[in-house]
Amino acid sequence: MDTNVVLEALSVAVSAGVPTLLWGSPGTGKTSAVKALAESLNWPVEVVIGSIREPSDFAGLPVVADGTVRLAPPAWAQRLSSAGHGLLFLDELTTAPPAVQAAMLRVVLERVVGDVQLPEGVRVVAAANSPEDAADGWELAPPLANRLVHLTWPVNAERIARGLAVGFPRPALAGFQRRADARQNAVARATVSAFLQVRPALVLQMPKGPASGQGWPSPRTWEFTATLLAACEATEAGPDVRAALITGAVGEGAALEFLSWLENLDLPDPVRVLADPDAFELPRRSDRAFAMLTSVTAVAVAADDRTLWEAGWKVVAKAAQVAPDIATLAARTLASHRPAGAYIPATLLELTPILRAAGLIQ
Template sequence: MTTYIPLPAATPPTGTTEPGPDTPPAAVPQGPSTGTPGAQPQPSSGTPQSPSGPASRLEVSGALLALLRDTATAPRQDPQLEALTLAVAADLPVLLWGEPGIGKTAALTQLATTLDLPLTTVIASVHEPSDFSGLPVIGDDPATDGVPMAPPDWAVRLVRAGRGLLFLDELSTAPPAVQAALLRLVLERRVGALRLPPGVRIVAAANPRSSAADGWELSPPLANRFVHLQWAHDPDVVVRGLGGVWPRAVLPTLDADRLPEAVAFARRAVCGLLGARPALVHQLPSTEARRGGAWPSPRSWDMALCLTAFATAAGVSRDVLSMLVRGTVGDGPGLEFLSYLDRMDLPDPEDLLADPENAELPGRGDLRQAALDAVVAAVRARPERERWDAAWALLARAASTGAPDLLVVPAQTLASLRRDDWEVPESIEGLAGAVSVSRRADRAKARAFTMTGASR
């Protein structure tokens, strides 16, 4: 016969509360089980004692889960994480695009922890438009006082904290009405009659429409308010993270002495490109899918200018700057802007012509070609014998320090500028062989390509 310990009088009836660590089980058998309902068998002699009761077993499960979640972080070169932290430092809304399950939410959680910012997550797709535009609250005399729009509780918490990271998740599953309500929140940081404090940063995440649950394309006005970053998983980062060490998000270190220089450089770059290419100021894409991404507008160029200044002051890599610029104005205009930045770093052709023997030419082939073309263009604009001779001396120096194939076009153009009374400089003799070899190599390559095509 099995004997049971009676339930204490203060314990509520079974089924009204979940057993906790201090709550004894309803009945503990004191002998072998006879099949009576509620009875539990005792372990046999010599067997290690297991935790008694569901609550104790859950404690052990919790301990195991705690060990699994106990991970560390370490510095690691990660361009997409650098781009995210730089955009957050610049106080620009960021939208992470990526397939489900690649760690967008985990990256933002870790970012908030590293920056010591309270994380507030709002699932955009499960909210009504009034949750972002404010709920009307009728007072005693609405005809006199009006009807204020009350903000939701998460916005009030952010205002009380004075800072935080607002995470708008599942943005691509939010219907158009909710996206319209988000416009003022993302750009003006207003929720109803409440304005979020400057210490709040906004980051959103979205899945492509093809992999989103009942997904929508982003509306052009909402898409144009974000810095779009394509979030992809790195197998090495995943393997290392599953082993217990994830990359650490670190805010960029801005050089205080370079701030004025960085702003001047960014303004000169953006204004110089748009002055030469006014068609890039505003280009609304023709397709719905591309309108939901990054595209150029005065607003997005302003963000690109801000990010260029931050990237210059922080000294980030070219890959990080490329992600940020293309994430604001799109791939085509972004790559054109990056190419313009390269040309801004080219030496002044007049400086090269003034001292060709000691001129420092760019090491990269495309930049060297552009510098030589600029020198020839300067001679064409003001053709003088001394400048023509200096250009040939510069080409000779380029031939001795780089690939000769870059000299073919500049040499032909410069030769066409010769006047009848100008003597041929001696430096041309050294160039003739290099140019001739390069041209013969080009002709041989063309013949080989023609023969290969004919054999097919």
């Protein structure tokens, strides 16, 4: 994989708040890339090396005060908490023994260290060598692997030679300049939801062996996928970046299926559908119909706008004529998210059987 693709993918993931892990051989510039990203953002960075830490460095050290026991965080966590933002860089992850990896679980995903909740602006990046390359290496435990998006750090002789001569490229900052909005997030979540309706077996596939080096499908990593999909749209990231991030989240097999399905989906923009609901036509293919109707209702709900909410009901009414089962799900979503001041549209009279079937009216 091209280094620029990985650098952009790293920037997009960090900007979206998704914990990310760089896999690569020792001495290939992973740490330098993370520090360069922090420097470009003018963020503080705290480097924590797994092999020289104890579980208490993440779970907190018990301290008795005023008759109670609290878990005091280490100095690096206190500095990040005071700064309000920054990068927590967990280096040499596969040199951390299982007990330390277990203590890292809440830190990686929830940013909780001891009794301290790190601010939202603190992002987590990790780096690791494969266990056979690491000094006294350990396999990455599946629960920890499932909390990270895995990116493979490439080694390119030409890039190294050019970097030594003129300097190495810095990570792109597009993700920090253009954040995903409510519409993009809603459409991305609806799209992932539609795919999992088609392929329910991919909702959860626990690895049979060690998970080192790859992500795997779970509800958590599909949520990562939706977040990253929205971030890629916001930043206009290329297909290589999107593929790298989704593969890093759910693994190669699931990502290949999802990306192939996504490429052939060819859905209209839900905003345009809501702008002219009378021109709406439900696709014949059931997965496309579900994806389209789910994204339209998601956008109508996310906007919290009376006009869009009422337009959403018009779309649902048309869909109910050919696909009442799908329309029932959309009607439930709209009915439970009525904006302030919105009137019950006349369209609802046509949907009485659908709403009764959904249990929304008696």
